[in-house]
Amino acid sequence: MSDTQLTKKYFAADAEVKWCPGCGDYAIMNAVRAGMVAAGKPRDEVSIVSGIGCSSRFPYYMETYGLHTIHGRAAAIASGVKVANPKLDVWVISGDGDSTAIGGNHFMHVIRRNMNLNYVLINNKIYGLTKGQYSPCSEMGQISKTSPYGVIDYPMAPLKVAMGIGATFIARGLDAKMKLSEEICIRGAQHNGLSMMEFFTNCVIYNDGAHSKLTNKEDGENNCIVLRNGEKMIFGTESQLCLVQDGFAIKAAKVADVAESAILVHDEKNAEVGTLLAGMRPDNGLPIALGIIYAIEGKPTYNDMVHEQVEAVKAKRGRSMDDIMREGHTWTV
Amino acid sequence: MAENAKLTSAEQIVVKFTGDSGDGMQLIGNQLTALAALDGNDVNSLPDYPSEIRAPIGTIAGVSGFQMCLGDHKIYTAGDSPDVLVSFNPAALKHSSKFVKAGGIIITNSDSFTEKAMTKVGYTTNPLEDGSLAGYDVKAIPMFTLVRESLADMEMPNSAKDRCKNFFVMGLLCWLFNKKQQLVLDFIQEKFGANSKKPKLQVAEANTKAFKAGLHFGETTIMFQERYDLGAAQIEKGLYRNITGNDAAAIAIAAAGQKAGLIPFIGSYPITPATDILHLGSEFKDAGLITMQMEDEIAGICSAVGASYAGALAFTTTSGPGLSLKTEAAGMAFILEIPLVIINVQRGGPSTGLPTKTEQSDLLQAMFGRNGDSYMPIIAANSPADCFDAVFQAAKVALKYRTPVIVMSDGYIGQGSCPWKVPNFADLEDLRPYVGTWKPEEHPGEKYVSYKRDPETLARTIAIPGTKGCQNRIGTLEKNENGDVSTDAANHQKMTELRKAKVDNLAKVLPAAEIQGADSGKVLVISWGGTYGAVKGAVDRLIEEGKSVSGVNLRWVWPFPPNLGEMISRFDKVLAPELNMGQLSLLLRSRFLVDVQSLSKVQGDPFREFEIIDKVHEMLGE
Numbered sequence: 001m002s003d004t005q006l007t008k009k010y011f012a013a014d015a016e017v018k019w020c021p022g023c024g025d026y027a028i029m030n031a032v033r034a035g036m037v038a039a040g041k042p043r044d045e046v047s048i049v050s051g052i053g054c055s056s057r058f059p060y061y062m063e064t065y066g067l068h069t070i071h072g073r074a075a076a077i078a079s080g081v082k083v084a085n086p087k088l089d090v091w092v093i094s095g096d097g098d099s100t101a102i103g104g105n106h107f108m109h110v111i112r113r114n115m116n117l118n119y120v121l122i123n124n125k126i127y128g129l130t131k132g133q134y135s136p137c138s139e140m141g142q143i144s145k146t147s148p149y150g151v152i153d154y155p156m157a158p159l160k161v162a163m164g165i166g167a168t169f170i171a172r173g174l175d176a177k178m179k180l181s182e183e184i185c186i187r188g189a190q191h192n193g194l195s196m197m198e199f200f201t202n203c204v205i206y207n208d209g210a211h212s213k214l215t216n217k218e219d220g221e222n223n224c225i226v227l228r229n230g231e232k233m234i235f236g237t238e239s240q241l242c243l244v245q246d247g248f249a250i251k252a253a254k255v256a257d258v259a260e261s262a263i264l265v266h267d268e269k270n271a272e273v274g275t276l277l278a279g280m281r282p283d284n285g286l287p288i289a290l291g292i293i294y295a296i297e298g299k300p301t302y303n304d305m306v307h308e309q310v311e312a313v314k315a316k317r318g319r320s321m322d323d324i325m326r327e328g329h330t331w332t333v
Numbered sequence: 334m335a336e337n338a339k340l341t342s343a344e345q346i347v348v349k350f351t352g353d354s355g356d357g358m359q360l361i362g363n364q365l366t367a368l369a370a371l372d373g374n375d376v377n378s379l380p381d382y383p384s385e386i387r388a389p390i391g392t393i394a395g396v397s398g399f400q401m402c403l404g405d406h407k408i409y410t411a412g413d414s415p416d417v418l419v420s421f422n423p424a425a426l427k428h429s430s431k432f433v434k435a436g437g438i439i440i441t442n443s444d445s446f447t448e449k450a451m452t453k454v455g456y457t458t459n460p461l462e463d464g465s466l467a468g469y470d471v472k473a474i475p476m477f478t479l480v481r482e483s484l485a486d487m488e489m490p491n492s493a494k495d496r497c498k499n500f501f502v503m504g505l506l507c508w509l510f511n512k513k514q515q516l517v518l519d520f521i522q523e524k525f526g527a528n529s530k531k532p533k534l535q536v537a538e539a540n541t542k543a544f545k546a547g548l549h550f551g552e553t554t555i556m557f558q559e560r561y562d563l564g565a566a567q568i569e570k571g572l573y574r575n576i577t578g579n580d581a582a583a584i585a586i587a588a589a590g591q592k593a594g595l596i597p598f599i600g601s602y603p604i605t606p607a608t609d610i611l612h613l614g615s616e617f618k619d620a621g622l623i624t625m626q627m628e629d630e631i632a633g634i635c636s637a638v639g640a641s642y643a644g645a646l647a648f649t650t651t652s653g654p655g656l657s658l659k660t661e662a663a664g665m666a667f668i669l670e671i672p673l674v675i676i677n678v679q680r681g682g683p684s685t686g687l688p689t690k691t692e693q694s695d696l697l698q699a700m701f702g703r704n705g706d707s708y709m710p711i712i713a714a715n716s717p718a719d720c721f722d723a724v725f726q727a728a729k730v731a732l733k734y735r736t737p738v739i740v741m742s743d744g745y746i747g748q749g750s751c752p753w754k755v756p757n758f759a760d761l762e763d764l765r766p767y768v769g770t771w772k773p774e775e776h777p778g779e780k781y782v783s784y785k786r787d788p789e790t791l792a793r794t795i796a797i798p799g800t801k802g803c804q805n806r807i808g809t810l811e812k813n814e815n816g817d818v819s820t821d822a823a824n825h826q827k828m829t830e831l832r833k834a835k836v837d838n839l840a841k842v843l844p845a846a847e848i849q850g851a852d853s854g855k856v857l858v859i860s861w862g863g864t865y866g867a868v869k870g871a872v873d874r875l876i877e878e879g880k881s882v883s884g885v886n887l888r889w890v891w892p893f894p895p896n897l898g899e900m901i902s903r904f905d906k907v908l909a910p911e912l913n914m915g916q917l918s919l920l921l922r923s924r925f926l927v928d929v930q931s932l933s934k935v936q937g938d939p940f941r942e943f944e945i946i947d948k949v950h951e952m953l954g955e
Contacts, residue, residue, distance in 0.1 A: 013806070047798040049639065060806050060818065065798035067642060068808025069635075070665050076632035080600055080639025080647070081798070083623060088643065088798055106635075109628040306623055313618035321588050321758040324620060329520075330574045330755065331371045333565075 008033035011043055013063040024175030024201025025055050028122055029062075031178065031199075032091065035118065035185030036064070041089040049078040051103060053095035054129045054203075055122040072103025075110040078117050082303045089118070089189070096123040096137040100158050104136075107158070111165045113302035114193045118185075121158060121196065124203040125210045132206035144206070159198055159278040159293065163271065168193040168299050170278060171292045175201040176215045180226060180290060187292055193301050200288075213282055223282045227291040229268045235287055243286075250276050252286055268295045338551075340511060343561040345404030347412030348506070351429045352421035353390050354383055354397035361499045362399025363575075363750065364520060365506060369403040370575050370752045371516050373565030376403045377716075377866065379411035379749045379939065384605065384688045391453050396428040403510075405564040409716070409866030411749060413941035417509075419502055421445060421476075424454045430466060438470045440505070442498060444477035472556050476501055483546035484539055497543035504547020511562040517544055569754060576753040578720035578746040579609035582650070582676055585724035586610075587620040590646045592725075593732060593764035597622045598645035600636030602629055602655065605688045606744040607678035610650040630658035634675065638662060641671045644770070644797035646728060650676045652744075653695045654685060657702065663737055664703040665809050667832070670784070670793045672731035676724065676740045678747040681937050690937025691744035693862055694913035699739045700891060700920065706829050708836050710734070711891040713741040715865035718753035720746060723888075725761065733767040734835055735792045741890065743863045743912070745939045771796040771803060783807055783816035784828075791835035840892035846900060850876050850883035853903035856952050858945065859929075861887040861917055864910050867940035874942065875949055882949055890917070898925045906952050908932060910945050 011033045019025045036046055046064035050056035052071035059066025065088075069077050078092045092110075099107045099121050110117065126144060127133040133146040134153065141150040159170045169191045173181035181199060188195035200211045214224040218237075225235035225243065233243040234255060242255045242263045250264065250273075267273065274294030280286035348365065350358045359380050366378045378401035388395030402412030414434040420426040422445040433439060446459055460466055461473045476498045477491075483501075484494045500521070507514050518541060523529060525537035551557065576584075590597020601611045601624065615624045623645070627633045634649040641647035651659060656677045666673040679695045681687025699711050710730055714723035720742055727738040771781050771794045781803040784793045796803035805816055811828060813819040849872055860868035865886045872884035885900060887893065901907055901921070907929045909918040915931035922929050932948045934940060 044801050044804045045799050046804075047643070059808070062806075063804060065804050066806035066808070067639075067669075068806065068810065069638075070661055070809055073631060073635045073662065076627060076635035077639035077642075079625070079627075079632075080598070080636035080641075080645075081643040082639075083625065083636070084596055084598055084640035084645035084647075085643035085797070085799055105628050106632055109632070306625075310618045310621060310623065314621075317619040319619050321591055321620060324587065324617065325584055325755050325758065326572070326574065328574050329367050329371060330572055331373075332572050333373070333568055333570050 006037045006040065008037060011036045011046070011063055013061050015061055017061050018057065019054060020205055022202070022204040023054070024124060024199070024203070025058070025122060027175040027178050027181060028120065028173075028199045028201060029058060031173065031181035031185040032120060034182040035189035036089065038186040039089045039189040045088055046091070047081055047088045048091045048093060049074045049081060050093040051095070051098040052129070053098045053127070055093055055095040056098060058093040072098050072101070073106060074098065075103060075106040075117070075119065079110055079113070079115050082115055082117055083306055086303050086307065092117050092119045094119070094121055096121065096125060096158070097127045097135045100136040100156055108161065108165050111162050111167050111194050111196060114166070114168055114299055116193055116301040116303050118188050118195045119197060121198045122201050123158070123198055124201045124207055126203050126207035128203050128206050142207075157279050157281075159196065160275060162196045163275040163278050163294065167196050167294065168297075169195040169295045170274065171195070171197050171295075172288070172290050173197065173199045174211060174214060174224070174290055175199065177226070177290065184292065187295065191295060192297060193299055214288055223287050224290050225287040227266045227268070227277065227289055227293060229266055229292065231266055233264045233266055241287070250280070250286065268292050270294075338557045338560045340562050341559050343563055344406065345402055345408065345412070346417065346510065346561055346563065347400065347402045347415045347434075348417045348419070349398060349400040349415035349429060349432065350419045351396050351398040351425035353424070354385065354388055354395045355390070356397065356421055357499050358382070358397040358399045361503060362401060364503060364517070366401050366750055367520070367575050368507070368512050368516050369510070369563070370573065372512050374403040374405065374563050375408040375566035375568055375752065376401060376575070377408045377411050377749065377751045378402075379745055382689055391422060391424050391450050393424050393428050393454055396425050398429060403563060405566050407566060407568065408751070409869045410939065410942065413943055421498070423451045423456055423460070426460060427454045427456065430469070433469055435468055436470060438472060439466060440472045440474065440502070442476040443473035444475045474550070474556075479546060479550060480543050483542050487535070487539055487542070489535065489539060494539065497539050500540040500544040501547035501550075504544040505551045508548050508551030509557065509560045511560060514544070514548060568752070571754045573752045573754055575750050576718055577609065577748055577750045578714060578717035578742050579607065579678065579748065580613050581718055581720040581753060582724045582740070582742065583610045583613035583617065585721045585728075586614055586648050587617045587622045588758065588761060589725050589728035589764060590622060591620065592761055593646050593728065593768055595644065595646040595768065596640075598637060598640040598647045599624045599650060600627055600633045600640060600647065601625070601650045602627055602633040604630070604652045604655045606680055606747050607650045607652045607655070607676065609747070610676060610678070630655040631662060634659040634662040637673055638666050638669070638671065641666070641673050642669070642798070644799075646672065646732070648674045648676060650678070652678050652680050653682045653698070656695060656698055660702050663709070664705065664707050666737040667703065667707045667709055668809055669807055670735045670832070671795065672735055673737040674724065674727045674731050674740060675737055676742060679741065679743040681935070687937045689744065691863065691939055692912045692935060692937065693741075693743055693864070694916065694935065696741065696890065696913065696916040697919070699741060706833060708833060708891060709736055710738045710836055710839055710889065711741060712738065712888060713862035713890050714746055715860070715862055715886055715888070717746050717749050717751045721753065729762065729764055729767055730839060732764060732769075733792060734790055734839060735795060736836065741862050745863045769795075771800065773800065773802055781805065782814060784812060784814045786831065791831060791838055837892055840895050843889050843892070843894055845896040846885050846887065846894035848883050848885050848900060851881070852883070852900070854881035854883055855904065856882045856906045856908055856949055857901060857904035858882065858884045858949065859887065859907060859909045859917070859921065860884065861890050861911075864912065864940055867942050867945055868910060871942040871945035871949070875946060880949065880953060893924060901925055901927055906930065908948060908952060910934070910940055910948070912939065
């Protein structure tokens with residue numbers, strides 16, 4: 001940009017933000033703005049597409065092109081936007097209900113196509129906008145208006161699903177870790193391909209303490225690990241814990257109990273380990289993985305390939321409309 | 334040539350082919366269609382095939398058919414009852430002999446009438462011998478025997494030789510209808526010859542021999558007393574090709590995109606009988622057409638909404654159940670007020686219904702199948718060739734009014750074919766003036782306002798993402814002129830009225846409906862979409878009979894043409910023949926408060942002219 005300094009403020013709309021005080025979405029919006037700065041596009045070349053839900057009001061608060069659509073479909077709509085207008089920096093903003101329930105199908109296929117979109121999945125493990133029903137990401141036993149006696153649906157891990165479909169970038173942030181969330185958005189924005197960024201957020205009204213296991217001051221750090229590429233997988237309030245190999249699985253151990261060389265080193269290009277990391281849960285004795293879990297570059301994107309194919313066929317067949325209209329048997333009367 | 338059969342001139346001939354679904358009925362039907370069209374006849378055809386790809390061989394369920402009408406005058410339908418039926422096996426004969434005109438010709442392959450094949454379909458005696466087909470002129474021809482004889486010198490398995498029976502029949506028909514054999518020989522070379530895409534020289538030679546054997550069989554047999562000659566039809570001068578409605582739609586999509594200076598885009602999902610649009614469209618990458626086969630119907634329309642929003646000329650293609658799935662997203666396009674063309678090739682419903690059979694029962698779905706007040710323009714193609722114009726016009730209206738438009742086609746016209754007068758691309762209307770997206774350099778000192786409207790069309794101003802300095806937010810929530818979310822009661826009333834007025838406005842500029850026949854009288858027959866041909870033909874014949882009957886075809890079904898109410902008022906009675914339970918009549922009744930009578934047919938099959946004629950006679954008290 002020559003005439004305007006790209007800053008987070010530059011991407012902020014002059015609009016009153018109507019999320020509840022204390023909502024985790026504020027932190028994520030801040031992180032996304034940092035990502036947009038990193039992407040380096042002026043705000044009139046940025047397009048945000050959202051579905052339905054609290055988080056999907058996001059576009060109204062951004063001084064970019066914004067499209068607030070229908071429940072679950074943002075990924076499919078954003079795919080059309082990116083294919084039709086590839087120069088745009090396109091962001092999908094979605095919630096756990098939007099992405100993993102009603103929009104589950106599009107969630108899978110947009111990843112499969114490696115469409116060059118920045119996909120922000122804000123996961124508060126609850127339906128907030130409809131006032132408190134459980135989502136596919138809610139925990140077993142969670143009390144909500146539609147599960148007054150506790151949820152009996154098993155929760156899903158969207159990032160593990162993403163790995164199963166061939167994701168090229170998965171990361172997980174936490175509203176309470178603002179710096180980390182920014183780092184994720186910056187890397188995600190720079191990734192050429194589908195950047196699947198899940199953010200755990202709190203819903204102060206309907207699921208307060210949604211991620212308290214990770215955010216509580218006492219032992220939250222014992223339940224999550226921030227992954228850094230090339231660094232040893234060490235975590236815990238006193239950095240006393242680590243991850244080591246256990247056959248074909250991963251297990252947590254005390255640093256003091258294992259040889260230093262046994263501690264796993266994070267390699268963000270390792271898909272197999274990435275899949276294991278994406279599915280780690282405290283109730284299995286493993287910390288929730290945060291940070292950039294898996295990221296590879298170089299896998300062609302759908303949006304590039306579709307235009308390459310158009311150009312290739314133009315070069316090879318190159319028919320005019322008149323050629324096309326006159327194909328097959330013609331006769332003159 | 335032996336003068337074994339007298340050459341008589343005929344005005345029109347209806348031919349039907351039936352055989353196993355893997356037997357190439359569509360292929361042979363299309364070949365005869367092309368042959369007749371190339372010879373100057375007007376032609377209209379209708380494929381009729383089962384939804385199973387390969388139902389068990391030799392069963393009624395597996396019978397695939399193709400009916401066509403060729404004539405020396407303008408032909409509007411694939412005809413009522415066949416004059417000539419070609420049935421390749423007992424199942425096919427059992428399936429279709431009842432449709433043949435009394436005294437009509439039935440050509441069949443007597444070699445296929447084995448005990449086993451006949452038992453399979455419940456024939457206890459051989460219908461070719463037991464007199465049950467006495468009302469018809471049956472030509473039982475041992476096709477396998479004759480074809481194998483003609484290919485005796487070729488080293489091929491008998492099964493491969495037997496497959497040449499279709500060209501044997503083509504040869505026979507070529508003789509029977511006095512067509513030029515060179516056209517078929519050229520076709521065989523084009524398809525299988527040395528210069529074809531996939532040369533199969535042996536197949537080319539075998540088919541050529543079988544074709545000539547069929548031709549010679551006709552010339553030498555004493556089986557036929559007459560053969561038929563159809564003169565060239567008086568049709569508008571120009572370059573023609575035969576085309577199906579679905580292919581015409583695909584070509585129109587590419588052409589409209591180029592004429593608008595936008596990327597043509599199809600977001601879709603395969604569904605019978607609309608898929609052919611996506612098939613052919615997918616080949617048009619060199620015309621810049623981008624097709625996305627999405628994960629479901631919803632994603633199909635959603636990708637199209639996204640593409641339109643981002644500046645493409647977007648289409649989605651579907652059939653009934655798919656339109657149901659697209660409902661919510663169609664409403665989204667409506668409230669966003671973006672251009673979008675939804676092409677619905679109707680089939681028998683409800684639900685999965687009759688996937689391969691035609692029906693017109695999605696009209697009320699197109700009209701009302703969304704939440705909220707969301708009427709969108711509906712245009713109906715009335716013939717296979719007309720699908721080109723209907724889709725092109727839909728694109729124009731979608732661009733000009735920034736609205737989704739639904740194109741109604743159906744299985745009959747989507748898969749049926751007729752000659753198409755190929756336009757010159759340069760002569761097609763330039764759609765660029767209707768694109769009208771906001772360019773800041775054209776409005777110095779003015780601020781972009783997303784829902785500011787053109788005073789005449791009420792179309793809103795659109796700035797494509799990427800337009801400098803025009804970043805804005807729009808969405809599916811109700812909004813005010815600025816695009817800001819608004820729950821204000823008065824604003825919602827105003828915006829709802831504006832959206833409706835915009836579509837109503839379209840009626841003012843639509844071409845007036847043209848009446849066929851006198852402009853007043855006893856009965857007015859109203860057709861829409863695929864019923865056009867049968868109604869046109871029926872009304873022509875009724876007028877010839879001296880009846881006080883006129884016809885009108887609705888090109889735009891919503892809004893109605895501006896002169897329709899007045900036109901209706903000049904007739905004592907109004908009839909709407911429809912392949913549904915009276916959906917158009919419901920709309921006409923509510924709109925014009927007229928006692929419109931409905932002629933309903935839901936048999937997976939288009940109207941025959943006589944059905945309409947009979948109904949009109951009844952209404953005239955005859």
